[in-house]
Amino acid sequence: MTQELSFIHRFEQGISTAAPLLLLHGTGGNENDLLSLGRSLAPERSLLSPRGKVLENGMPRFFRRLAEGVFDEQDVIKRAHELADFIVAAGETYKLPKPIAVGFSNGANIAAAILLLRPDVLSGAILLRAMVPLAKPPQADLAQKPVLIISGASDPIIPASNANLLATMLKEAHGDVQHETLPTGHNLTQNDVTLASTWLNR
Numbered sequence: 409m410t411q412e413l414s415f416i417h418r419f420e421q422g423i424s425t426a427a428p429l430l431l432l433h434g435t436g437g438n439e440n441d442l443l444s445l446g447r448s449l450a451p452e453r454s455l456l457s458p459r460g461k462v463l464e465n466g467m468p469r470f471f472r473r474l475a476e477g478v479f480d481e482q483d484v485i486k487r488a489h490e491l492a493d494f495i496v497a498a499g500e501t502y503k504l505p506k507p508i509a510v511g512f513s514n515g516a517n518i519a520a521a522i523l524l525l526r527p528d529v530l531s532g533a534i535l536l537r538a539m540v541p542l543a544k545p546p547q548a549d550l551a552q553k554p555v556l557i558i559s560g561a562s563d564p565i566i567p568a569s570n571a572n573l574l575a576t577m578l579k580e581a582h583g584d585v586q587h588e589t590l591p592t593g594h595n596l597t598q599n600d601v602t603l604a605s606t607w608l609n610r
């Protein structure tokens with residue numbers, strides 16, 4: 409565990425100089441959760457994995473919510489900028505190119521917020537079970553950054569209409585968006601790993 413930067417995080421140096429993966433955990437997770445997913449997706453890339461700073465009944469998250477699926481948008485904005493600043497600082501410390509975010513659930517939602525508010529800090533994103541983080545985001549220009557969204561057809565937390573709206577928002581912001589829906593719920597499956605690694609190594 410390294411703590412000098414503004415987020416508690418794990419950093420694993422890879423042997424490749426390709427864009428590292430920025431791993432963003434779901435509610436109740438931490439900086440260790442997605443390391444094995446990152447390793448399976450990209451065995452040679454560096455991995456940077458921060459822990460969300462917001463606690464909800466002791467469970468780490470990346471921003472506050474008022475209820476499940478109802479976000480404190482002022483906090484989303486503040487936390488997205490805070491995490492974007494960390495990404496820049498960690499890039500300088502570890503001498504990294506801009507990362508590709510790999511976020512699950514709450515981690516996917518903060519990654520989507522960063523795409524809409526600070527697109528320059530990422531080189532792309534894999535959003536696993538993501539939803540719209542901000543109802544009326546400012547106009548963003550993703551400049552054809554690649555984004556993969558993987559939704560679950562029977563996700564009890566995220567209605568299909570919400571995931572579709574996120575895909576539309578990111579396309580309208582000029583993202584190069586691929587949106588896939590798997591026959592599953594909120595949890596990740598082997599199909600997510602297969603789809604994401606195919607997309608990453610395409």
Ligand code: MLT
Pocket residue numbers: 434435473476477478513514515517565
């Ligand atoms: C969120 O709060 O970001 C979403 O409801 C997903 C979750 O973390 O449960």
